[in-house]
Amino acid sequence: MEEAPHSDKSGDTVERILCAAAEVFAESGFPGARVDEIARRAGVNKAMLYYHVGDKKDLYEAVIRSIIVETAERLEEEIRQAGTPEDKMRIYMRRFAATLDENPLMPPIMMRELASGGTTLPRSALEGVARVISLIGGILDEGVAKGVFRPINPFLVHMMVAGAFIVYKVAAPVRERAEFIPEEVRRMPRELAGSVLGDVEEMVLRAIRK
Amino acid sequence: MEEAPHSDKSGDTVERILCAAAEVFAESGFPGARVDEIARRAGVNKAMLYYHVGDKKDLYEAVIRSIIVETAERLEEEIRQAGTPEDKMRIYMRRFAATLDENPLMPPIMMRELASGGTTLPRSALEGVARVISLIGGILDEGVAKGVFRPINPFLVHMMVAGAFIVYKVAAPVRERAEFIPEEVRRMPRELAGSVLGDVEEMVLRAIRK
Amino acid sequence: MEEAPHSDKSGDTVERILCAAAEVFAESGFPGARVDEIARRAGVNKAMLYYHVGDKKDLYEAVIRSIIVETAERLEEEIRQAGTPEDKMRIYMRRFAATLDENPLMPPIMMRELASGGTTLPRSALEGVARVISLIGGILDEGVAKGVFRPINPFLVHMMVAGAFIVYKVAAPVRERAEFIPEEVRRMPRELAGSVLGDVEEMVLRAIRK
Amino acid sequence: MEEAPHSDKSGDTVERILCAAAEVFAESGFPGARVDEIARRAGVNKAMLYYHVGDKKDLYEAVIRSIIVETAERLEEEIRQAGTPEDKMRIYMRRFAATLDENPLMPPIMMRELASGGTTLPRSALEGVARVISLIGGILDEGVAKGVFRPINPFLVHMMVAGAFIVYKVAAPVRERAEFIPEEVRRMPRELAGSVLGDVEEMVLRAIRK
DNA sequence: AATGAATGAGGTTTCATTCAT
DNA sequence: AATGAATGAAACCTCATTCAT
Numbered sequence: 001m002e003e004a005p006h007s008d009k010s011g012d013t014v015e016r017i018l019c020a021a022a023e024v025f026a027e028s029g030f031p032g033a034r035v036d037e038i039a040r041r042a043g044v045n046k047a048m049l050y051y052h053v054g055d056k057k058d059l060y061e062a063v064i065r066s067i068i069v070e071t072a073e074r075l076e077e078e079i080r081q082a083g084t085p086e087d088k089m090r091i092y093m094r095r096f097a098a099t100l101d102e103n104p105l106m107p108p109i110m111m112r113e114l115a116s117g118g119t120t121l122p123r124s125a126l127e128g129v130a131r132v133i134s135l136i137g138g139i140l141d142e143g144v145a146k147g148v149f150r151p152i153n154p155f156l157v158h159m160m161v162a163g164a165f166i167v168y169k170v171a172a173p174v175r176e177r178a179e180f181i182p183e184e185v186r187r188m189p190r191e192l193a194g195s196v197l198g199d200v201e202e203m204v205l206r207a208i209r210k
Numbered sequence: 211m212e213e214a215p216h217s218d219k220s221g222d223t224v225e226r227i228l229c230a231a232a233e234v235f236a237e238s239g240f241p242g243a244r245v246d247e248i249a250r251r252a253g254v255n256k257a258m259l260y261y262h263v264g265d266k267k268d269l270y271e272a273v274i275r276s277i278i279v280e281t282a283e284r285l286e287e288e289i290r291q292a293g294t295p296e297d298k299m300r301i302y303m304r305r306f307a308a309t310l311d312e313n314p315l316m317p318p319i320m321m322r323e324l325a326s327g328g329t330t331l332p333r334s335a336l337e338g339v340a341r342v343i344s345l346i347g348g349i350l351d352e353g354v355a356k357g358v359f360r361p362i363n364p365f366l367v368h369m370m371v372a373g374a375f376i377v378y379k380v381a382a383p384v385r386e387r388a389e390f391i392p393e394e395v396r397r398m399p400r401e402l403a404g405s406v407l408g409d410v411e412e413m414v415l416r417a418i419r420k
Numbered sequence: 421m422e423e424a425p426h427s428d429k430s431g432d433t434v435e436r437i438l439c440a441a442a443e444v445f446a447e448s449g450f451p452g453a454r455v456d457e458i459a460r461r462a463g464v465n466k467a468m469l470y471y472h473v474g475d476k477k478d479l480y481e482a483v484i485r486s487i488i489v490e491t492a493e494r495l496e497e498e499i500r501q502a503g504t505p506e507d508k509m510r511i512y513m514r515r516f517a518a519t520l521d522e523n524p525l526m527p528p529i530m531m532r533e534l535a536s537g538g539t540t541l542p543r544s545a546l547e548g549v550a551r552v553i554s555l556i557g558g559i560l561d562e563g564v565a566k567g568v569f570r571p572i573n574p575f576l577v578h579m580m581v582a583g584a585f586i587v588y589k590v591a592a593p594v595r596e597r598a599e600f601i602p603e604e605v606r607r608m609p610r611e612l613a614g615s616v617l618g619d620v621e622e623m624v625l626r627a628i629r630k
Numbered sequence: 631m632e633e634a635p636h637s638d639k640s641g642d643t644v645e646r647i648l649c650a651a652a653e654v655f656a657e658s659g660f661p662g663a664r665v666d667e668i669a670r671r672a673g674v675n676k677a678m679l680y681y682h683v684g685d686k687k688d689l690y691e692a693v694i695r696s697i698i699v700e701t702a703e704r705l706e707e708e709i710r711q712a713g714t715p716e717d718k719m720r721i722y723m724r725r726f727a728a729t730l731d732e733n734p735l736m737p738p739i740m741m742r743e744l745a746s747g748g749t750t751l752p753r754s755a756l757e758g759v760a761r762v763i764s765l766i767g768g769i770l771d772e773g774v775a776k777g778v779f780r781p782i783n784p785f786l787v788h789m790m791v792a793g794a795f796i797v798y799k800v801a802a803p804v805r806e807r808a809e810f811i812p813e814e815v816r817r818m819p820r821e822l823a824g825s826v827l828g829d830v831e832e833m834v835l836r837a838i839r840k
Numbered sequence: 841a842a843t844g845a846a847t848g849a850g851g852t853t854t855c856a857t858t859c860a861t
Numbered sequence: 862a863a864t865g866a867a868t869g870a871a872a873c874c875t876c877a878t879t880c881a882t
Contacts, residue, residue: 447746448661448746449659449661449662449742449745449746450662451658451659451661451662452659452660452661452662527745528745528746528747529745531741531742531744531745532659532741532742532745534741534797534800534801534804535659535737535738535739535741535742535745535800536657536658536659536738537738537800537803537804537807538803538804538807538808541804546804546808546811550808550811553811553812553815554812557812572829573814573815573818573829574815575805575815575818576794576798576818576826576829576830579794579797579798579801580790580793580794580830580833582797583790583793583794583795583796583797583798584786584789584790584793584794585793586793586797587744587789587792587793587796587797588786588789588793590744590745590747591744591748591789593747593748594744594747594748594751594756595785597748598748598756598760601760601763601785602763602764602767604783605763605783605784605785608783608785608786616786619782619783619786620786620790622837623790623833623834623837623838624833624837626836626837627832627833627834627836627837628833
């Protein structure tokens, strides 16, 4: 009612474009993505992409920014809460898992970025990751100081957690499609939240506990 | 008689082509790879790719086969050895790590495959992975039977190990380039074999031990 | 009453549009000119060009009309003055030179028109030129009749004068920028009025005097 | 017979491309020229332009080089001949006129270049022009030394001669098409060589003679 | 009178693939 | 077995123009 119809429509268009772009980049990667396809899914004329956002590279950067950077920031905030180091580790894993569950486009995009050596990652994305890692470092240090954790490299821990989560998420379609994979594996949930998260939490905490 | 050197030379050409293709696919993925670039790096005329191997898709499949399938088979063999379930788990992790260290082109290729939902993975590759998982399942079952392991999903374990290893490997260039990442992280070794493997082994075994 | 400032503003807008258009067409020619750029320089929305003047072709014709036709007419008037054939010839050259000095956008536009074979010149422009030539024809005839000029083709004379002037004007930026051109040439004035006009006048009159 | 058929065919293609490009650039200028049209006239696939020469800009530079630079060099050589300063001036004008008659594509291309302020002219083209001007300077100096010429700026002389010639050439189509132009003007020859050259020679020499 | 958003046609360029030799 | 030249489809991008407000 009160919303300015003007800025709404325009903002809407930009948002639709970025969503479509995220989808297509997630499915096909940067070189595989077709600008036409992005326009089609956004339901706009191709020229609008250039009008509102820019060329293919600009679209990609906008997507990365909106997906990776925002995520890193949110994660950062959420970890700051909580009490004991173990709680904090659980929160970190839970929130990261939840983020991946909620943003199914992130995992493929991040994987491809890693696969290209992050050559095209905007600096802000790298910084976000770095902040997350240093946060984990803080938690681990605190745990060590309190005598509950063994000393362990935070980068490794993040690689392990993130690696497992991301790989688990992107492997879901493969797993479900491959008919020669055992039923019990194929029926594993798509969501991390739940048993998978529980298992990983357990494993990771056992791994770092003293 | 004369064919010997001839076919040698030809075999050589095919090998050079496949190496070049593997390199380029690893760097840029399937859609990003340029046939011209593969020819250039192989030092042959572009038409030779079609003459000796086939079109771009054929090149890709040949690379996958030579890299992923062979690897899976070798890994399979090597795990069969050894005694206690713990030993077997260690062997599995060690050999997998060694394979990734020796074939630096595998991790990016596998990551991209996962990111695309394995859409383009030849069936034989999927089967290889499935066999590895069922092997791990066997080891875990044995461990449970012997009362040394907790019951755990073998797929998850593989995701965790493979995820951590692959992500660790592909993250190396990013990690080293990003100047805002802590020195101690940046100086971590490129090789899995060694401390990284040791840490992961320890974590995983703690995670599954009873 | 209220319309006065209104239409003033509007007239202003049209004028700003035409000035901007003339500039851009002079710099880039018809196909090279961008409608966006014209709007930008005029400080108005692109749609205004269509509202006030018309499409790109209409803009161009308006510019030609306002620059070439008006010029031809003014030149025509001014030549009619004066006494002896020599005076008239001098007036013609002086006024033409002055016009070019005052309208720096004309020379490039005229050159491009010529280069395209005048395909896009509106008829009125061609007629203007024709009238100028017939005027020169009249002066030369008079000179011949009075025994002071040799008989000479008026078109040639106009080509020579106009060619020299226009080429001199447009060559100015090139001349000044090219560091390997002799200092004395590079320091020649940008204006025709003055020594350049004097020299040309002298040359042309010597050329046609008996 | 002796020609390598191979290099002939390829060289032929490149030549056909450059000719077509010269034609189209002469007709429409750089921004107006369509790459498709160049390919069509050369009778080759569009991709061949990129294969053999490069992109649109490369095509343009190749054309400029082959047309302007070669011309400047040839002109330079030819002027060196001849005896008295007057002879040399006549040779210069004759050869320049002949060059323009033989290369009908030059005048429009040069005009447009001038109209754009030579912004896109490759350095070699500018240098060619500079050499021609300094040659004329030499002739004029010699004439002054021998007491036959008045001291005059060689750049001006070249602008006058070149301007008149080029303008005359490019004006031909306009002149012939415009029905309201006097018959006697419309029937003037397309060629410079002949009466037009004669008249200009006479005018210029009268203009610079003492 | 003025604007930001939208459109479609068409422009340049690239790329996988094939042909002639 | 090997090459340089050729091709057509399709990719990305731009531009003049119009619409809704």
